[in-house]
Amino acid sequence: MSVELISTSLRIERNETFLSLDDYLNIVILSGQNGFGYVSLSTKERVFYWYDLSTTIYTSQFSSDKTIKDAKFSSNGIYTAAQFNDTDIEILNTKDGKRIIQTTKFKSTKGTVILGFYFISTSLLIITNTSLELYQIIANGDNIQCKLVKDTKIKIQSFIYSSKSGILLSYGGDKNNSIQPYKFTSNYIEKLPKFAIESSTLLDINNLYITLLYGKTYCIYGDNTQISFYEINPETVYRTQVIQLILPGKNNIQFVDNLIIVHYNELSVVYDLKMLKEDFPISAIPMVYKPSPSSPSTTTSDGSSPSNGSSPNTSSPRSGATPRITASSSSLLLQQRENAQQQQQQQPSLYARTWRYVHPNYIFDSATGQFFEVRLNYEKIAHFFQVDIADKIIPFLQQRSTQSAKQALLAHIKTMVEFKKDTLESFGKIFDSLNHDLRIMTGKNNTLMLQKHLTAKKMDSNTGATSTMGSRLNHSLGNTTPRTSGQNNDEDEDLMGDVQTRQETNTPAARGSDLNIGSTRRLNQSANNTITTPPPTQQQQPSTGFLQQLNRSPTLTSQSIRSTFTVSEGEEIGGMQKPPMVMASLSRAPTNIIVNSEDLFEHVFNPIYEKIEEELKVNHIHQPHQPQPQQTLILKSPTKSSEIDSRYLISIITEYLRSLNFSHCGISDKIFTLLLSLFINNNMFSQLHQFLQYHVVEDSPNIAYKLLSISETYPPALQLSLDMFKRLQMPNVIIHTLLEKKQVLLAIRFMRSTKTKCDPEPILRIANESSDNNLFFVVYKYFEDNNLIQGVANCEKYTTIYKKKFNETLSLD
Structure with a gap:
């Protein structure tokens, strides 16, 4: 596991000043010589507002000498605010360009200075050195009004605020290191219990943090020797844990994926609250620089370097660069070498003095203007764990939420399975833990969809629209209502005839089969019988072939609901460019990675299966040729070890x-x-039969086609496949399969019992080629009696054949 420094492709220009990072909206707030704006870390789009003093409007054409101390943006994208002096905040409505100057309530008090301000939904929190003031912003016609909702008098020397938790920690400067926390909503200020930071030195507010670890809100204070964790609750705040640092000295603390990273001058140490053992860290290695694929130093296929956030084929309007196109391969190779050298020269100096560590996991280099993100790479995580806690590797990775951790988890499970490092019972516990998280997250997603459905149903008075939404909801939640086949009449004929590959009638599958082509019982013994099938996993494909869908299967994905950040296109209103809307929607974010059956198949089971198959092929090639019986099409494992692995x-x-x-x-x-392929390769047909009989293997078109493909090797598989096709309500495949087996009469009786219509030409052709006049007579009369042969161009010749064969016979009678 390594700590990586990732370039974000964001470079702050020399005429710009980094103000703050809004991790709630995922934007970096900047100020220029005559304005302010933000850069989205997800889209890399820059939005700036310029202020003209003479016209008192925000525009993009004028400039002013007003110094901007700070700026903030509301979560709904409607308002933005900027601070130009110590007592006033200017609020701008980005929709219509209207603005208002809000002055602190205690401006008349000598020495009152605004220390900071934040948007809380549509309210504005102003923090001064003497008070906390919460204003509600109201759009009243053409004007903006600010209504004071709540204020609190308190002495504040310094503070920290978390937009995600809405908690503020104020420090008054006393020697007891007392901290007064507050919890904010859009219309209320809640005073939380006061507590003191236990430290031998005077409190440094720069070493105080608010973060969320494993679903709990912590106030974290770190000094040169230890890190203290204070859990914040509405009733009390208390210290829960202390980490004694293995390396004393000046450090900077950051938080990534519920882990604590302590940066020293040349080293980064990673701690985990849930896996502390005598304050021993998980890893302690230097940081590694990893350029982002979209970083300015990354070269494209043509050798050009894309600008910030732009595609390789378009140039950024800020940089003015144009992509260079080389004419020959030699010049392209030379340019790639130059770009590689340039990239090596642009690699930042790690742990530089000009670095500014930005909470929670960003770094700003004031010398170069580059903005970096600190991430964790969980590759080779097993190398960093002690031997006696190796069984905690999977629980540790399971509590992470990044793609890197998910890949490491799947790789570790694959290694355990491949080398048989644990018992079957231990694997069962691992799978139970993974599926427990999967079930919880699926339930949360279904609850969210249900809430959306109920809200839409309440607001929508149209019954038709509501029923449509309800049907979509049932499909999204996986409607498990059993589907029933159409009821058959008592006149349904028996399915007679014998198939050479039928299963023995005394087997359990024959006794419980829905469609036994080797028995003489009815297809449906009662008109009230229903066929229960699981919810469809994919759309039924046209049954023009039997094996064309074998490799097609649904993809199961877990929908992780996260906080999103979207930017809409701006438009011009009244001569002023309307800024893009900044929308932040709050939703549940998963605390653990989600691993479903699709993930385990792609990264664990299938790679091991392919490796086993490769070993079998190699062993088969090196062994002397041994002729196999012609009827045996299954490759049996040639070595005992490979068979055991399977x-x-x-x-x-x-x-x-x-x-x-x-x-x-x-x-x-x-x-x-x-699983069926493994059974077949190991000739474990009885186990395969049992899994199908007791519905361990669910019905699906892929499984039915798979069984149909092995019917020549294992004859009972034909009966199993036909039963599954019937439960899946795919009668056309059954009819085509029976016709391939030359069971024309059985196909006709099945068509009559299920009222299925199909093209009569292939059935008449097969009946005619059989040289059985009685069979041809029955087939032709069936289509004629049901008016299925009249007007069909391809069937005229069969009408002629019918008259030629049977008109003379009838005349003799």
Whole structure:
């Protein structure tokens, strides 16, 4: 595991000043010589507001000498505010350009100075050295009004504020290091219990932080020797934990993915509150620089360097650079070498003195103007854990929320399975833990969709629109209402005939089969019988072929709901450029990574299966050729070790299926297909039959086609596939399969029982080629009686054949 310094492709120009980072909106707020604005860290789009003193409007064409001390933006993108002096805040409505100057309530008090201000929804919090003032911003017609909702008199020397938690920690400068916390909403100020920071030295506000770790809000204070954690609750604030630093000295603390990173001059140490053992860190290695793919130093395929946030084929209007196109491969190679040298020269100096550590995990280099992000790479995480806590690697990675941690988790599980590092019971506990998080997150997502549905239903008076929304909701939540096939009449004929590959009638599958082509019982014994099927996992494909859908399966993805940041295009209003809207929507964000069956198939089970298959092929090539019986199409494992590996993988996948069913989580169709392939490769047909009989393997078109493909090797698989096709309500595939087996009469009876219509030409052709006049007579009369042959151009010749064969016979009678 390493600490990486990632370039964000954001460079602050020399005529710009970095003001602050709004981690709630994910924007960097800047000020220029004559204005202020922000840069989105997600879209890299710059939005600036210039102020002209003579016209008192915000525009992009004039300039002024007014110095901007600070600026903020509301979460709904409607308002922005800027501070130009010690007692006034100017609020701008970005929609119509109207503005208002809000003065602090205690401006008349000598020495009153605004220390900071923040937007809380549509309210504005102003923090002075003598008070806390909360104003509600009201758009009244053409004017903006600020109504004082709540104020509190308090002496404040310094403070820190968290926009995500809405908590402010004020420090009055006393020797007891007393901290007074406040909790803010859009219309209320809640005073929390006062507490004191336990430190041998006078409190330094720069070493005080507010962050969220494992779902709890902490006030964290760090000095040169230790880090203290104070849990903030509405009733009390108390110190929960202290980390004694392994390296005393000046440091900077940052927080990434519920972990604490302590930066020294040449080293970065990572701690975890849940895995502390005698204050021993998880890792302690130097930071590594990793350029971002969109960083200015990264070269494109043509050798050019894209500008900030722009695509490789377009130039940034700020830089004025144009992409260079080389004419020959030699010049392209030379240019790539030059760009590589330039990239090496542009690599920042790590742990520079000009670095400014920005909470929670950003670094601003004031010398170069570059803005970096600090991330954690969990690759080779097992190397950083002690031997006696190696079993905690998966719980540790499971509590992370980044893609890097997810990849490391899947890689570690793959290694454990591949080298059999644990027991089957231990794997079951791992799978139960993963599926528990998956079920919780799926439930949260379904709850959110249900809330949206109820809100839409309450606001929408149109019954039709409401029912449409309800049907969409049922589909999104995975409607498990059993589907029933159409009721059949009592006149349904028996499915007679014998198929050479049918299953023995005394087997459990034959006794419980829905469609037994080797028995003489009815297709549906009662008109009230229903066929229960699971929810469809994908749309049914046209049944023009039997195996074309074998590799097609649904993709199960976990929808992680996060806070989003969107920017809409600006428009011109009254001669003023309307700024893009900054929208921040609050929603639940997952605290743990989510691993579903699709992830385990792609990164764990399928790679191991492919490796086993490769080993079998290599061993088969090196062994002397041994002729196999012609009827055996399955490659049996040539070595004992490979066969054991296959069977071990079967047991692991079976345990994973048990855990998924126990947690009521969705299962990817690929898992079932892989399990069937393992059964087939190991000639474990009886186990395959049992899994299908007891519905361990769910019905799906892919599984049915897979069974159909092995019907020549394992004859009972034909009966199993036809039963599954019937439960899936895919009668056309059944009819085509019966026709391939030359079971024309059985296909006709199935068409009559299910009232299925299909093209009569191929059925008449097969009946005619069979040289069985009785069969051709029955087939032709069926289509004729049901008016399915009249007007069909391809069937005229069969009408002629019918008259030629049977008109003479009838005349003799």
